[in-house]
Amino acid sequence: MNNTVDYEKIERRAKIGKTVFRSLIYVMLAIWALIVLFPFYWMILTSLKTYSAYSSEITPEFFVTDPAFENYTEAFSSVSLGDYFLNTIIFTLGTTAIMLAIVIPAAFAFARMNFRGKNIVFTLILSLMMIPNELVIITNFTTITNMDLRNTFAGLILPSVMSVFYVYLLKENFSQIPDELYYAAKVDGTSDWKYMWKVMIPICRPTIITITILKVIECWNSYIWPRLITDDKAYYLVSNGIQEIRENGFGKDNIPRMMAAVVAISLPLIILFIIFRKKIMAGVARGGTKG
C-alpha cells in the first residue's frame, strides 16, 4: 500500500509542474496578443484625439476622455479619401472578377480536357510560378506606358490579373473530382461548359472562395504597381493615397487626422475578416500549404 501514497505524490507534483508551465504559456501568448493588438488600439486612440490635444502631449496619453470624431470627417473632406476608396473598390472588384474569369476555364482545361501539348504548356506555366513580380514589372511598366494606359483603370488592372499559382491550385482541386462524374454527365448529354458551371464550380467552391479572398486582400493592399502607374490623384488607391497624405498632405503634422484615414483604410478588410474569419484562415492555410 506504500506504493499508492508514492504514486499520489508523483501525480500531484506532475500536476503542479503542469499548471506552472501552462500559466507560462498563457502569459507568453497574452503578451504576443497584446503586441499584435496594440498598434490597432493606438491607431484608433490617436484618431480620436483632437489635434490640439495631441500636439500638447509630450508623452502620449493612453486614454482619451472626449473622443473627437471630427478627424474622420476632416480626413474625408480635406483630401479625396472617398475617391481613393472608390478607386480601390473598382480596382479590387475588376481585378478579382477578371482573374476568376480567366483562371477557372484555364484550370478546367488542364484538369479535364485532353489536348496536344497539355503537359508542356502546364509545365511551362508552372515554372513561371517561380518568377518574382519584380522581374516582370519593369517591362509591364514600359508596356502600359507605351499603350498610353497610365492613369487608367485598365492600366492598373490588366497586369495585376494573372496569378499562375491560382491556376495550379484550382487545377489540383478540379482534378480530384472523380472522372465518373464527368462521364455520367457526358452520357446525360451535358456540354463541357455546362459541366464546368453546374458540377465543377459548385464542388470546388471552397477553393474558388479561397482564391477570391486572397486576391481581394492582395488588391486592397497593393501599393507598388499602382504607385508606378498612377501619378494622377484621381486614380490613387488607398495605399498610395495614405502615402501621399503622409508625405505631402496633412499627415505631415496632423497625426490624429492621418490616423483617422488609416483606421478608415484598415476597416474594410478587418470587417471582411471578422465576417469570414474561418474561411479566410482556412483559405490562407490551404493556399500556403499547397504551394
Add this chain to the structure above:
Amino acid sequence: MKVVLQNVTKKFPSRNKKEKKDVIAVNDFTFEIPDGKLIGLLGPSGCGKSTALNLISGLQKPTSGRIFFGDDDITAVPPEKRGVGLVFQNYALYPHLTVKQNITFPLENLKGKEKMTKADREKRAYEIAKLVQIDGLMERKPSELSGGQQQRVAIARALVKMPRVLLLDEPLSNLDARLRLQTREEIKRIQHETKITTVFVTHDQDEAMSISDLIVVMKEGIIQQIGKPQEVYSDPVNLFVAKFLGTPPIGVYNGRIEDGMLYIGDDAVGKTNLTENTELTVGIRPEGYILDSEGGLVCNLSGVEVMGRDISIVSTHPAAPDQVIRSIISSEKIVDTSKPTVRFKLKPGKVLLFDKTSGNRIRFEFI
C-alpha cells in the same frame, strides 16, 4: 500480471450542448483478467471498448472506480509509469524514424536505474524484432513496409520495454482478410511466448472468438457477459450476446409457449418444461437444424449454398419476418430443391429462448 477493474465508470460531457446529460462510455465495470491470459473486449462500435482500453493504459482517467495491476492500485498513476504497451489501431509508427529507431524509442526514455546503453538497447530491439519476425527490416522506414509488417513493428515497439500488460486496439482492422487470419495466429503465438497479460479490443466476433482465452462482450458501456469464447457462444445471457456472436448469425423467431409446447409461428417444435403460457423470442444456431421430413419447423426454401464440407440451406420463415434463415448441414445430406418447403428437427442445446421485452435468456429443457 493480473489486471482488475473495480466499479470503473467513465463519463464524458455531452457533445450536444443542448443536452446537458453526460455520455457514459464505460458503466460500472468490474472484472478480473487473470495473469498471462489473452482477453478480448468485444462489442459493436461505440460500445465503450476503446475507452475501457484507454482507462487501462492510463491515457484516460476513470470518473470513478479503481484499477489494479496485481496488487498495485494504479488508478492515479500516469500512463508512462504503468508499464503498459499499446498497439494503436493505425499503428502510430513514427514516420520519420526507422524500424529500429521506432523500437528503441521507448527504451531511450528510461531513466535512473533502468537506463540502458545504446548497445543494450539495440540488442533488446533485435531480440524483440526476431520474436515478431521483422529482424530483416530494421533499417527501413515505416512507409516502406506493408500493413502486416507495420503491425509487427507496432507490436515490437509495445513489447520492447517488457510491459506488464499489452494492449491492442483493433489490431487487425487495417489488414486485408488473408493477412488478418495470419496475423491473429501471430498475435496468439507471441502472447503465448511472452506470457504477457494481453487485452485486445475488436468489433469482429470471429477474431475475438478465435484467439481469446476470455471474451468480454459489451454493449453501450455495460458488460453483457464474460467467459470463455465457447461458453459465451453456447450459453449467452441475452439476445444481444446471442446475436452478436456466431457466423452465420443465429436465427431469431417470434415464438410462444402454449401448454408447455414451444411454437415458432404456428409450427410446434417441441414440448418443454416451461409451464407458463407466454410470448417469447426463439434463437436457433445455424448448426441446430436437422434435416427431417417429419420435423416440426417448416421453412420456405430459397436456395442451397454449397460451402465445401457443409451446405447452407437458405430459407425464410413467417415468424422471422426480417431475416433470412441459414442452417448448416453436412453436405452428405441431400436437399430436395424441387419442393417449396423444407422441414427441420431441432437440436435441443442449440435452441435458446429469450424474454420478449428484456431479451434476457429463459432457461428450459425439452422433455
Add this chain to the structure above:
Amino acid sequence: MDNQNRKAWLYLLPALIFIAVFLAYPLIDVFIYSFEENYTSASQTYTGVGFHNYSYILHDADFLQALKNTFILVVITVPLSTGLALLISLGLSSIKAVRHLFQTIYFLPYVTNTLAVGLVFMILFQKTDSQEGLVNALLNMFGMSSIDFISGPYWAKMFVLCVYTVWVVLPFKILILTSALASVKQDYYNAAKLDGASSFRICRKITLPMISPMMFYLIITGFIGAFKAYSDAVALFGTDLNSAEMNTIVGYVYDKLYSDGGGYPSYASAAAIILFVIVLTITCINLIVSKKHVHY
C-alpha cells in the same frame, strides 16, 4: 479529337494571352533590357550591348546600401520570425481555452494594409521636436535616453524595420505552423507518452520532425519574402528611402525605374536580375539543406 483540341485551347486562350503579355514576354525582355547600355525611358535607344549596367549598379553606393540593408533584414528577421512563430504555435497547440480567440488575434496583421499600419509604427517609434513618442516614453521610464527611431541613427531605423517586418510576417507563419501541428495525429503523442517520453523529448523527437517539411517551406518562403522587402520600409520611412539609408533592393529597382531618379529601366532590370539570382541561390541552398534534414 481535333474538336476537343480546339475547345481546350479556347478555354486556355484568355489565360495564355495574359501570361504571354504580362509574364512571359516581360521575363525575356528584362534580360534584354539589362544588357542594353545607356538605354533610358526618354531616349528609347541604346548604344551598345554588354555588362555595363551590372557594373554600374554594383558600383552604385545606393545599390550597395540597399543590398546591405536587405541582407541585414533577411538575416535578422527570417530566423527570428520563424523561431517566434514556432514558439507561439507550440504554445497555441498546447492550450484549449481561448485558443481560437488567440488565433484570430494573431492573424489580424495579415489582413491589414501594410502602408497604413506602418504609419502607426512610425508614430509609435517617432521622436519629434515636440513629442517623445510612446516607445521613447517607455525607454525614459527605464532610465534610457530617447532615440529617434525613424530619422535617427542607422541601427535604430533598422531595428524598427525589423520589428515591423516580424510583426507583418508572423500571422502567416503562425497560421501555417498551427495547422501543421494540428495535423500531427494524437495517436503519436499518446504512443510517445505511453513510452514514457517527456514533453520536451516528445517535442524534439516527434513534433519537430513531423512538422519539419512545413518549417522548411516557411524558411524558404520567408527568405524569398524578406529579400523582396519594400513596402514596410516605405511605410516607416517614406518613399525617399535612399536619403533615409533604408532602401532595399526592390526599392532600388523601382527608384531606378520610376521616381525622382528614375527613367533607367536597364539599371532596374540589372538590379532585379541580381536580386533574382540571389533569391534563386538561397532557395537552392535551402532545398539542398532540407533534403538532408527533412525526414519524409
